[in-house]
Amino acid sequence: MGLPPSGLVDLQPFHLKEVMDLESHILQYSSNEFDTHTKKEILRRFINWAQEGKCISKGWENEHGNLIAYFFLVLDSSLIRTFFHPRELETEECAYLAQIAVHTDHQGSGVGSYLMELVESEVKNQGK
DSSP states (O other): OOOOSSEEEEOOGGGHHHHHHHHHHTTOHHHHHSOHHHHHHHHHHHHHHHHTTSEEEEEEEOTTSOEEEEEEEEOOHHHHHHHOOOSSSOGGGOOEEEEEEEOGGGTTSSHHHHHHHHHHHHHHHTTO
16 A cells, blocks of 8 residues: 655644644544643644754645644754653663654554654664
């Protein structure tokens, strides 16, 4: 089975509402854990960190330009330490997949697998 039509995009601030809608639709754990304002701020930070080179944030848009999947991969060691405290590895050698999501209507289409392959490739390219 091939990937759904359209393709990969770098997430930008204008994608924030779509990311929030998708995140809420798939009922990620954080959907119930945080209020809307807090969720929006967390997601905004990931997108901003990507623009600063501290994180990679990518999305997959369908043929209509709607976001159907995304991920946030944290590369900056100081940010990684805010999520967890690795004991055996130095955080400089780590990357942290903070979130990956695929709209339920597109699960099983291959887009999630493609994004995971991209994550693995990015981690290797970063020397992590």
